[in-house]
Amino acid sequence: MSDPRGQVELNTFPRLLMHHAQQRPNRPAMREKEYGIWQTYSWAEVAQNVRAIACGLAELGFKRGDRLGIIGDNRPRLYWSVAACQCLGGIPVMMYQDAVAEEMAYVLQDAEIKFVVVEDQEQVDKMLEIREQTPMLEHVVYDDDRGMRHYADTFLLGLDELQAMGTAHDKNQPDFLDGEIRKGQPDDVSVMLYTSGTTGKPKGVCQTHDAFIQSAKGGCQFDKLTENEDILSYLPMAWVGDHLFSYAQAMVSGFTINCPESGETVMTDLREIGPTYYFAPPRVFENLLTTVLIRMEDAGWIKRKIFAHFMDVAKRCGAEILDGLPVSAGDRLQYWLGNLLVYGPLKNVLGFSRIRVAYTAGAAIGPDLFRFYRSIGINLKQLYGQTETCAYVCLQPDGQIKLDSVGKPAPGVEVKLAENGEILVKGPMLLKAYYKRPDATAESLNDEGYFLTGDAGFFDEDGHLKIIDRAKDVGKLNNGSMFAPNYIENKLKFFQHIKEAVAFGHDRDFVTAFINIDLEAVGNWGERRGLAYSGYTDLASQPMVMQLIKECVEEINAQLASDPMMADSQIKRFLILHKELDADDGELTRTRKVRRKFVSEKYAVLIDALYSGKTEQHIETEVKYEDGRQGKIAADLKIEEAKTFAPQAAKTAA
Amino acid sequence: MAREIGDVILKMEGISLSFGGVKALTNISFDVREHEIRSIIGPNGAGKSSMLNVINGVYHPQEGQVTFRGEVRRDMEPHKAATQGIARTFQNIALFKGMSVLDNIMTGRNLKMKCNLFHHALHWGKARAEEIEHRKKVEEVIDFLEIQSIRKTPVGRLPYGLQKRVELGRALAAEPSMMLLDEPMAGMNVEEKQDMCRFILDVNDQFGTTIVLIEHDMGVVMDISDRVVVLDYGKKIGDGVPDEVKNNPDVISAYLGTSH
Numbered sequence: 001m002s003d004p005r006g007q008v009e010l011n012t013f014p015r016l017l018m019h020h021a022q023q024r025p026n027r028p029a030m031r032e033k034e035y036g037i038w039q040t041y042s043w044a045e046v047a048q049n050v051r052a053i054a055c056g057l058a059e060l061g062f063k064r065g066d067r068l069g070i071i072g073d074n075r076p077r078l079y080w081s082v083a084a085c086q087c088l089g090g091i092p093v094m095m096y097q098d099a100v101a102e103e104m105a106y107v108l109q110d111a112e113i114k115f116v117v118v119e120d121q122e123q124v125d126k127m128l129e130i131r132e133q134t135p136m137l138e139h140v141v142y143d144d145d146r147g148m149r150h151y152a153d154t155f156l157l158g159l160d161e162l163q164a165m166g167t168a169h170d171k172n173q174p175d176f177l178d179g180e181i182r183k184g185q186p187d188d189v190s191v192m193l194y195t196s197g198t199t200g201k202p203k204g205v206c207q208t209h210d211a212f213i214q215s216a217k218g219g220c221q222f223d224k225l226t227e228n229e230d231i232l233s234y235l236p237m238a239w240v241g242d243h244l245f246s247y248a249q250a251m252v253s254g255f256t257i258n259c260p261e262s263g264e265t266v267m268t269d270l271r272e273i274g275p276t277y278y279f280a281p282p283r284v285f286e287n288l289l290t291t292v293l294i295r296m297e298d299a300g301w302i303k304r305k306i307f308a309h310f311m312d313v314a315k316r317c318g319a320e321i322l323d324g325l326p327v328s329a330g331d332r333l334q335y336w337l338g339n340l341l342v343y344g345p346l347k348n349v350l351g352f353s354r355i356r357v358a359y360t361a362g363a364a365i366g367p368d369l370f371r372f373y374r375s376i377g378i379n380l381k382q383l384y385g386q387t388e389t390c391a392y393v394c395l396q397p398d399g400q401i402k403l404d405s406v407g408k409p410a411p412g413v414e415v416k417l418a419e420n421g422e423i424l425v426k427g428p429m430l431l432k433a434y435y436k437r438p439d440a441t442a443e444s445l446n447d448e449g450y451f452l453t454g455d456a457g458f459f460d461e462d463g464h465l466k467i468i469d470r471a472k473d474v475g476k477l478n479n480g481s482m483f484a485p486n487y488i489e490n491k492l493k494f495f496q497h498i499k500e501a502v503a504f505g506h507d508r509d510f511v512t513a514f515i516n517i518d519l520e521a522v523g524n525w526g527e528r529r530g531l532a533y534s535g536y537t538d539l540a541s542q543p544m545v546m547q548l549i550k551e552c553v554e555e556i557n558a559q560l561a562s563d564p565m566m567a568d569s570q571i572k573r574f575l576i577l578h579k580e581l582d583a584d585d586g587e588l589t590r591t592r593k594v595r596r597k598f599v600s601e602k603y604a605v606l607i608d609a610l611y612s613g614k615t616e617q618h619i620e621t622e623v624k625y626e627d628g629r630q631g632k633i634a635a636d637l638k639i640e641e642a643k644t645f646a647p648q649a650a651k652t653a654a
Numbered sequence: 655m656a657r658e659i660g661d662v663i664l665k666m667e668g669i670s671l672s673f674g675g676v677k678a679l680t681n682i683s684f685d686v687r688e689h690e691i692r693s694i695i696g697p698n699g700a701g702k703s704s705m706l707n708v709i710n711g712v713y714h715p716q717e718g719q720v721t722f723r724g725e726v727r728r729d730m731e732p733h734k735a736a737t738q739g740i741a742r743t744f745q746n747i748a749l750f751k752g753m754s755v756l757d758n759i760m761t762g763r764n765l766k767m768k769c770n771l772f773h774h775a776l777h778w779g780k781a782r783a784e785e786i787e788h789r790k791k792v793e794e795v796i797d798f799l800e801i802q803s804i805r806k807t808p809v810g811r812l813p814y815g816l817q818k819r820v821e822l823g824r825a826l827a828a829e830p831s832m833m834l835l836d837e838p839m840a841g842m843n844v845e846e847k848q849d850m851c852r853f854i855l856d857v858n859d860q861f862g863t864t865i866v867l868i869e870h871d872m873g874v875v876m877d878i879s880d881r882v883v884v885l886d887y888g889k890k891i892g893d894g895v896p897d898e899v900k901n902n903p904d905v906i907s908a909y910l911g912t913s914h
Binding site: 034035036037146147149150261262264265625627 | 789790793794796797802803860
C-alpha cells in the first residue's frame with residue numbers, strides 16, 4: 001500500500017507511525033490510567049514522544065542494528081521505546097517483566113544488549129544485580145522515577161531526561177530522525193522475540209517489519225478492523241501475541257491501545273474501557289468464568305435459578321444465533337429475554353459489552369469454556385500461530401466456528417501436513433532467522449522453505465485445521481494406542497477445581513496424572529462445606545478434596561471411553577501435588593506452559609509411586625519464594641485409583 | 655541519603671503519666687528531630703502507646719512538658735495536634751469498615767476542607783473544585799501505596815495487611831509533617847512487613863515526613879530507624895542510634911529477661 005500522494009511506502013513501523021500522526025493526529029492512539037483517570041495520547045503526541053526518545057537514544061550513542069532491551073508492564077512509554085528503537089534502525093528486545101535477574105542476564109548476553117529501557121526501580125535493581133555478568137550493558141533508562149532518588153550510578157538515566165535530551169537534539173537537527181526513518185527497509189529486523197523455551201534455552205526469533213506488517217494487515221482485513229477499535233493491552237510485551245495485536249495491528253489500522261493501571265486492576269479497567277477487540281489466552285477466559293461461577297454460587301436462589309435457566313437457553317441456541325443459523329422463534333424470544341436479564345449484565349460485568357471480535361490462543365481452550373462465551377454472544381474465536389510465524393497461521397472465519405479446530409489458513413499463509421502429521425507453514429510471516437543460531441534456523445525450515453511447527457494435526461472435511469498435540473509429546477502406550485497428554489490435560493483443566501494437570505503414559509501400561517487444584521475455587525467450595533485449611537498444601541491433602549477431584553477424573557474417563565481413539569487413555573491412578581507448579585521453580589515456562597520433562601524428572605519418585613501400586617508417597621520439595629528466599633515443602637501424598645470405563649459402557653456411564 | 659536530619663522539633667521533658675495508682679510513664683525525656691525516623695520500643699506494657707498518646711494529646715501527663723516547634727505546653731489537644739501537622743495510625747485499626755478505601759483515605763483530608771456544610775451537601779460551587787483537588791491528592795496516595803486495585807473495595811473485606819496500608823494512606827492524605835505509627839507491622843507476615851518498611855522509608859524519603867514509630871519487632875526497628883528510645887515499665891532505659899541500643903546491657907536484659 002502506498003501513500004495517497006504516492007510518495008512513501010508504508011512498509012516499516014516508523015513510517016506507519018508518522019503516517020498516522022499526519023492522517024489522524026487527534027485520534028486517540030493510546031490511553032493509560034493514571035491517578036484513577038484515563039489519560040489519552042493522540043497519534044501526534046505519540047509520534048512526538050517517540051521522536052524525543054529516539055533522538056535521546058541516538059544522543060546516548062545508539063546505532064543502527066543495536067538491540068534495545070525493554071522490560072516492564074504494558075506502559076505507553078515502553079511501547080514508544082519500541083517504536084523509537086525501530087526509528088533508529090535498532091532491534092527492540094522485550095523481556096518478561098516477572099523473570100528473575102538471571103533469566104534476564106541470559107537474554108542480555110545472548111542479544112549483546114548495550115541499552116535497556118525499564119519500567120521502574122524493581123527492574124533497575126535487577127539490572128544492577130546482574131551487572132557483573134553483562135559487561136556489555138552501558139545504559140539503563142527507567143520510566144518511573146519513584147524510589148530512584150538515591151541511585152547515583154552513572155549508567156542509570158531517567159526516561160524524562162532522555163526525552164528532554166532528545167527533544168533538544170531533534171530541534172537542533174530536525175532532519176536527523178527523518179533521515180534515519182528513510183534508511184529503514186521492510187526486510188530489516190524489526191523486533192526480536194524470545195521463545196518461551198519449553199525445550200532448552202530460549203532462542204531469539206528475528207522478525208522483519210514486513211513479516212509483522214503483512215501479518216497485521218492480513219488479520220485486520222480478515223476481521224475488518226478499523227481505526228475505531230479499542231484494545232486492552234495487558235499481556236506481556238515480550239509475547240508475540242501482544243506484539244501482533246497491540247503493537248503491529250494498532251500501527252497498521254490506527255486503533256487505540258489502552259494500558260491498564262496495574263496488573264491487579266485489569267478486571268476493572270476492562271470494564272471501564274469496554275474493548276471492541278480482545279485477546280486473551282484460555283487461562284484468562286477460564287479465570288473470568290471461575291470468578292463468575294463462584295459469585296453465582298454465593299447469590300440467592302432466585303438469581304441462581306434465573307442464571308441456570310438462561311444459561312441452558314444460551315447453551316441450546318446462543319452459538320447458533322451468533323453464527324446466523326436458523327433458530328426457532330421460541331428460542332429466539334427466550335434468548336432475547338435472557339440477554340436482557342443475564343447475558344447483557346454478565347457481559348457488562350466482564351467488560352465485554354462492546355466486543356466485536358475476541359481471540360484466544362496459546363493453548364487449547366476447553367470446548368465447554370469456548371461454547372460458554374460464544375453462547376452469551378461474544379464472538380470468541382481461536383487462532384493458531386507461534387513466535388516464529390508472528391502468531392499468524394490459522395484464524396477462524398466469522399460464522400464458521402468449530403469448537404475443536406483453529407480455523408482456516410490466514411490470508412497469504414500456506415499450510416500443509418508432513419507425513420507424520422506435523423504441520424508445515426509458509427508465508428510472509430516466517431521468521432528471518434534465530435539470532436546467532438544458523439543451526440537452529442536451518443533445522444526449523446525444510447528444503448522447500450516451510451517452517452516446521454512441531455505440532456501434530458490434521459485438516460477436517462471443511463478444510464479447518466485441528467491440532468492434536470505437540471508432535472514430540474504424542475506418544476504411545478505399551479499396547480500401541482495413541483497417548484496425547486495435552487489432550488487429556490486440557491480436558492482435566494476445564495474443571496474449575498483443577499488448575500493444572502500433567503499426564504503420563506508414554507511407554508507405560510496405563511495413564512496417570514498429577515493434579516494441581518485451583519486454590520480459589522476449591523477453597524471456596526471447601527468453605528461452603530465448613531472445611532478448615534491452612535494453605536494450599538493442607539487443602540490439597542483433604543480427603544474431601546481428593547474425592548472431589550476423583551469425581552472429575554472419572555467424568556473425564558467416561559468421556560475418553562466414548563472416543564475410540566482415546567479409550568485407552570483413561571486415567572487409572574492420580575495424585576494431587578502438594579505445591580502449585582510455578583515458573584519460579586522452573587516447572588512452568590513464563591507463558592505458564594508445563595515443562596513436561598523437567599516436571600517428570602523433578603517428581604520421578606511420584607511417578608514411580610503412581611506406577612508401583614503404592615497408596616502413599618512422601619516427598620520434599622525445595623521452593624523459591626517471590627523474594628528469592630528458598631524454602632521446603634514436605635508432604636505425604638495419597639495416591640488414588642479412579643474408576644475406568646469399558647469403551648462400550650461409556651454411553652450409559654456418562 | 656538526600657534527606658537531611660534537621661533540628662529538634664519535638665521535645666518531651668520529664669513526662670510522667672499515671673492512671674490512679676498505676677504509673678504508666680515515669681520522668682521520660684527524649685526528642686525527635688525533623689525528617690528522622692524515631693522508634694519507641696519496649697516489651698508489652700512498657701508505656702509505648704501511652705507515650706504516643708501524650709504526643710498527640712489524647713493523654714495529659716501529670717508532670718513534664720512537651721515542646722513542639724518551639725511551643726511549650728503541659729499537654730496538647732488532639733485536634734490541635736492534627737492541625738499542626740501530626741497524623742497517626744492505631745495499633746488496632748481504626749478505619750470505617752463499611753466504607754471504600756477511597757472514602758476512608760478521603761476522610762484524612764477532612765481538616766483541609768474549607769467549604770461549609772451547605773456547599774458540600776449540595777456539591778455545588780467551590781465545593782466541587784475542592785473535592786476534585788482533594789480527590790487528586792487521595793489518588794496520589796493510592797498510587798504511592800500501590801493500592802489501585804482496591805480503590806473501591808470496602809475496607810472490611812480487605813486482609814489485615816492491606817487495612818494497615820490503608821490506614822497509613824489515610825494518615826498520609828493529611829499531608830502531615832510528622833506521623834505517629836502505632837505498631838504498623840503488628841500481626842503481619844514477613845512479606846507484608848517488608849512492604850510496610852519500604853512504604854515507611856519511602857514516605858520519609860519522598861515527603862520528608864518525620865516518623866515516630868512504635869514497634870515490637872526489634873529487627874525491623876533496627877533496620878529502618880535513625881534513633882531508638884527503649885522503654886521498660888514506664889521508664890526510659892536506652893536512647894540512641896540502633897547499634898548503641900543493641901549493645902546496651904539494660905536493653906538486652908529487658909528483652910531477654912535476665913535478672914537485674
